[in-house]
Amino acid sequence: MRLSTKGRYAVTAMLDLTLNGSDGPVTLAEISETQGISLSYLEQLFAALRSKQLVKGVRGPGGGYYLGREADEISIADIICAVDEWVEFTRCGGNRDCQDGKRCLTHNLWDDLSNEIFSFLQSITLAELVERGGLKEHGCRKEKERESIMPRADTAAA
Amino acid sequence: MRLSTKGRYAVTAMLDLTLNGSDGPVTLAEISETQGISLSYLEQLFAALRSKQLVKGVRGPGGGYYLGREADEISIADIICAVDEWVEFTRCGGNRDCQDGKRCLTHNLWDDLSNEIFSFLQSITLAELVERGGLKEHGCRKEKERESIMPRADTAAA
DNA sequence: TTTTAAACCTAGTAAATAACTAGGTAATTA
DNA sequence: TAATTACCTAGTTATTTACTAGGTTTAAAA
Numbered sequence: 001m002r003l004s005t006k007g008r009y010a011v012t013a014m015l016d017l018t019l020n021g022s023d024g025p026v027t028l029a030e031i032s033e034t035q036g037i038s039l040s041y042l043e044q045l046f047a048a049l050r051s052k053q054l055v056k057g058v059r060g061p062g063g064g065y066y067l068g069r070e071a072d073e074i075s076i077a078d079i080i081c082a083v084d085e086w087v088e089f090t091r092c093g094g095n096r097d098c099q100d101g102k103r104c105l106t107h108n109l110w111d112d113l114s115n116e117i118f119s120f121l122q123s124i125t126l127a128e129l130v131e132r133g134g135l136k137e138h139g140c141r142k143e144k145e146r147e148s149i150m151p152r153a154d155t156a157a158a
Numbered sequence: 159m160r161l162s163t164k165g166r167y168a169v170t171a172m173l174d175l176t177l178n179g180s181d182g183p184v185t186l187a188e189i190s191e192t193q194g195i196s197l198s199y200l201e202q203l204f205a206a207l208r209s210k211q212l213v214k215g216v217r218g219p220g221g222g223y224y225l226g227r228e229a230d231e232i233s234i235a236d237i238i239c240a241v242d243e244w245v246e247f248t249r250c251g252g253n254r255d256c257q258d259g260k261r262c263l264t265h266n267l268w269d270d271l272s273n274e275i276f277s278f279l280q281s282i283t284l285a286e287l288v289e290r291g292g293l294k295e296h297g298c299r300k301e302k303e304r305e306s307i308m309p310r311a312d313t314a315a316a
Numbered sequence: 317t318t319t320t321a322a323a324c325c326t327a328g329t330a331a332a333t334a335a336c337t338a339g340g341t342a343a344t345t346a
Numbered sequence: 347t348a349a350t351t352a353c354c355t356a357g358t359t360a361t362t363t364a365c366t367a368g369g370t371t372t373a374a375a376a
Contacts, residue, residue, distance in 0.1 A: 060373030218344025
């Protein structure tokens with residue numbers, strides 16, 4: 001499991017879909033504007049998300065993106081795995097007898113950690129994240145200002 | 159908490175010290191040879207480890223490195239934090255009201271995950287790792303071949 | 317039917333980092 | 347005094363991140 005800002009961007013964008021997708025598709029231009037992520041970078045992230053059926057694209061004017069499944073059926077692990085492809089913590093390529101028939105000494109460590117992180121992220125869905133954050137009421141973009149989910153890079157504290 | 163091969167190299171090297179440090183200091187040349195990590199890169203890693211008192215250097219012929227504390231008093235988190243300096247998962251710089259007085263929606267998520275990973279790695283010491291791996295008997299480099307702890311990059315499976 | 321707004325696609329680029337190389341100096345032992 | 351080690355500094359290459367620039371399709375709206 002790899003953890004980077006890339007995966008966090010993807011989670012942020014998916015959260016934006018969750019919050020604002022109830023009345024029509026959300027455009028990447030909107031997400032780009034609100035969350036401060038470049039449009040073309042979002043397109044790349046969404047290409048990966050789409051290939052895993054986590055989002056559905058609608059072309060043409062009035063188009064945009066929907067969640068590919070219900071928000072309570074998409075885990076954070078799903079999202080991160082889609083954009084940050086799995087990188088083994090070990091160098092063994094995943095085979096269990098990497099060291100002359102037995103597993104190398106650190107193998108179990110990184111394996112366990114990897115599982116730990118994965119199950120943590122898999123246990124949290126987009127729906128739960130919205131509930132937990134208590135920000136469900138901010139989702140209606142027709143009546144209120146859209147809201148940034150993550151601080152912008154340029155306004156982040158030093 | 160950042161997780162990269164850098165931190166894994168450091169853990170591997172520290173494990174080598176743990177296994178082979180019982181009869182005199184271990185040289186970086188030995189670790190470099192056995193674990194397949196470049197000498198100069200090891201020197202950089204050990205500069206960081208030394209600054210955190212995780213290792214003690216002994217200069218001159220017959221010199222090398224010892225563990226800075228007992229193996230059961232050094233956690234994996236200690237090692238990784240020494241070489242992979244902490245990078246916030248959030249962009250908030252750690253302040254709790256990054257989003258107009260309230261915490262951003264993903265803040266708690268990354269915060270929780272970060273804590274999860276940290277406490278996992280903090281709960282495991284070098285000593286435990288050696289016991290768990292059941293490789294304690296391989297530590298005597300005078301009588302047996304030294305053993306690679308992690309597969310070399312060039313021999314790793316494709 | 318034309319225009320327009322969006323997804324969708326490809327290639328390239330700048331910045332950061334990881335991992336390494338090269339070439340030293342300083343301390344300690346034999 | 348010579349050898350061996352830690353210790354230090356300044357580069358270099360490869361990879362990845364995040365972005366830019368330019369397209370093409372699709373479908374709604376004018």
